[in-house]
Structure formats: C-alpha cells, structure tokens
Amino acid sequence: MADDSGPPATNMEDPLVLALTSSSTTRRCAELGSLNDRIQKNDLPADRLPLVFRLLFHTHPYYLDRPSRAAVRRCLQSLQSSPTLAAPSTKALITAIRNESAKPGIAASNAFVLLEWAADILAAIAKSTEAFNTHKDAVIEAQVALLDICLGNAHAKTSLKKGALAATRRGLRAAFAPANENYGGKNALLLGVVAGVCARSEKCKAVLEGLKKDVVCDGGEFSGEVVPAVERALLRAPEVVLDGVLVGVLESLPGEIDLAVPIAGGLMKQFLACVKSSNANIRSGAVAAFRAGWGMRRGRMRARLYGLRRSWWRR
Missing domain, CATH: 1.25.10 (Leucine-rich Repeat Variant)
Incomplete structure (x- = not known):
C-alpha cells in the first residue's frame, strides 16, 4: 500500500x-x-x-x-x-x-x-x-x-x-x-x-x-568533559541550553556527583551573567538551572561554597 x-x-x-x-x-x-x-x-x-x-x-x-x-x-x-x-x-x-x-x-x-x-x-x-x-x-x-x-x-x-x-x-x-x-x-x-x-x-x-x-559518566568525567562544554554553550547560545536542557541534565545526575566546585567555578559566573540578560527566558532558565544543581545536594554544596568563600576571603 x-x-x-x-x-x-x-x-x-x-x-x-x-x-x-x-x-x-x-x-x-x-x-x-x-x-x-x-x-x-x-x-x-x-x-x-x-x-x-x-x-x-x-x-x-x-x-x-x-x-x-x-x-x-x-x-x-x-x-x-x-x-x-x-x-x-x-x-x-x-x-x-x-x-x-x-x-x-x-x-x-x-x-x-x-x-x-x-x-x-x-x-x-x-x-x-x-x-x-x-x-x-x-x-x-x-x-x-x-x-x-x-x-x-x-x-x-x-x-x-x-x-x-x-x-x-x-x-x-x-x-x-x-x-x-x-x-x-x-x-x-x-x-x-x-x-x-x-x-x-x-x-x-x-x-x-x-x-x-x-x-554513564562519573563525577570526574562530568567536571572535566561536560561542564566545559556547558560553559561554552552558555556563552554561545544560552537561550538553547537554558530552555530545559541543562535543568534536565542536572536533575538526572546521581546524588554522589558533587556539583559544588563546578557551580562555584565557571558555571556560577555564567549563571550570574545570564541572570543579567534582557531576555526573560534566559534569566528564568539560569535560576532554574542553579536550583536544579542545588537540589538535593544543598547541605554538601552549602558547606563547600562556604569553604570556598572563606578561602577566597583569606586571599
């Protein structure tokens, strides 16, 4: 037919x-x-x-x-x-x-x-x-x-x-x-x-x-291979990456992967830049991605961020 x-x-x-x-x-x-x-x-x-x-x-x-x-x-x-x-x-x-x-x-x-x-x-x-x-x-x-x-x-x-x-x-x-x-x-x-x-x-x-x-990637592979690619994508096309893509990636990661260092490093800088964007979708996407990364790892990430902040102040 x-x-x-x-x-x-x-x-x-x-x-x-x-x-x-x-x-x-x-x-x-x-x-x-x-x-x-x-x-x-x-x-x-x-x-x-x-x-x-x-x-x-x-x-x-x-x-x-x-x-x-x-x-x-x-x-x-x-x-x-x-x-x-x-x-x-x-x-x-x-x-x-x-x-x-x-x-x-x-x-x-x-x-x-x-x-x-x-x-x-x-x-x-x-x-x-x-x-x-x-x-x-x-x-x-x-x-x-x-x-x-x-x-x-x-x-x-x-x-x-x-x-x-x-x-x-x-x-x-x-x-x-x-x-x-x-x-x-x-x-x-x-x-x-x-x-x-x-x-x-x-x-x-x-x-x-x-x-x-x-x-499946482990924490080291995620930080060394995935995060740099995400950072570049956030620079080139944040409206694409932040339209649910990055949120889905972060929410799907197993709890044992520590996101404190990647977020406190390059990702945080990109998130803050996106929050200042004139595009409302990019701003809301950046906030959603940060929350997804914060997610169930709040205690561990809060401690890690606090430690990083103290080390920065000592400099």
Whole structure:
C-alpha cells in the first residue's frame, strides 16, 4: 500500500466516512467497534484498506476524547495483527508517523497520539525478527522526534509528559521481550527511557551494566568533559541550553556527583551573567538551572561554597 497519509479523497456519502467524521462520540465509537470486528474476522476487503487507513490516521488531530482515540488504537492494533493486512498497514503507518513527526510546529497533543501508535507498532514488530530489523530504525527515529516534542513543549501538561514517557516505556518493554539484540541508542532522550526500562528488567539490566562506561559518566568525567562544554554553550547560545536542557541534565545526575566546585567555578559566573540578560527566558532558565544543581545536594554544596568563600576571603 502506498503512503496514504495525505488528505483523504473520499466519498462523503460513504457510511464509514460519515460515521468516522461525525461529531458524535457515540456514533464514532460504534462504527470503530464494528470496523475492528471486521478486521479481526478478516472481513475487511483489501481494496478498502487505503480508505480505512487514511480515515484512521487523520483522526489523530481531531479526536480529542479518550473513547474515540482508544477505539482507533484498537483498530490499528488489529490491522497490525491481521495475517493478510499487517504488512501493508504497518509499513504505511510507520511512513505516515515518521513523515508527520518531521513536520515543524506539530502540537504536543497530536505528537502524544502518534507516540502511542509508535509504541504499539514497536510492540507488534518485535514479535517478528524480520519485521523488527526492517522497521525498527524508522520507528525509533519517529519516537525520538515525538518524545522530544512532548517533553520539550513548555505549554504541555504534566500528565501528557508522563503519559508520553509511559507509552515509550511500554513499547520498549515489549521490544525487549524477544531475543532482539541490536538496540541502538543514539539520542539522549530515548536512551534515558531505555535505561529506565532496563533497570526494571533483570534480563536487560545485566546488558546495561556492561554498557555503563559508554553512557554513564562519573563525577570526574562530568567536571572535566561536560561542564566545559556547558560553559561554552552558555556563552554561545544560552537561550538553547537554558530552555530545559541543562535543568534536565542536572536533575538526572546521581546524588554522589558533587556539583559544588563546578557551580562555584565557571558555571556560577555564567549563571550570574545570564541572570543579567534582557531576555526573560534566559534569566528564568539560569535560576532554574542553579536550583536544579542545588537540589538535593544543598547541605554538601552549602558547606563547600562556604569553604570556598572563606578561602577566597583569606586571599
């Protein structure tokens, strides 16, 4: 099936079109339930698949109620499980989600729906080694983009961000269940979710322990490699670094990493410079980053800062 993610050229007299474009949640859910039954019973003609796919895909920006969205998900899941329709529908859905995730200005609420679908796809293709190896890169690429939209949107609700992480974890757990060994981690956001899932799975935790040196830094590496890069970034593009990026990094660090010296040194100088900025976002971002670094290390950092202050006064 070709990429049918574009606007559907449909017959508006078609009963399926009328029902799925109806403003009535009850009517939509009833028709979607009937459609799901036909898919599961293999009663959906192949020539109807392009129309059905277009109608289902284009619900993601328009269906705002949970029952309708859940009914669409069930239909898509049934398509991916169908012995005759799984291959063309899965390929078309992956292409459509990937293309949509690359569009600028996509709303976080729309990205969340697509992220849930992507998680379902990952769980479905994980059941077949061939399908997993064929589609995993495209699905993960779309997941990274969609997760970034959901978590990076300052106006998105906290519940949406938590749901986005939960959906991503759900797909990864299903993907980790089979004997698929090639899990590439090239993006920090998804890598963090992968690590969280692995930490809860005894089988995957052992694999993660062996890779720690590649993805986890200690205090010395953080001070020697990460902090200088952050200082340079704060000089060149503070509006980017302070737009939640640095806060997330600092809050994710383990408690044993001592941030007193890095913050009292170069980072403090950059924070103070940013607080004087005429840009309100930079000012608030600097304060948020300092608080994140102060965080749970208050006692240790207060003592260290006090000691540094005394040493400076003695000079």
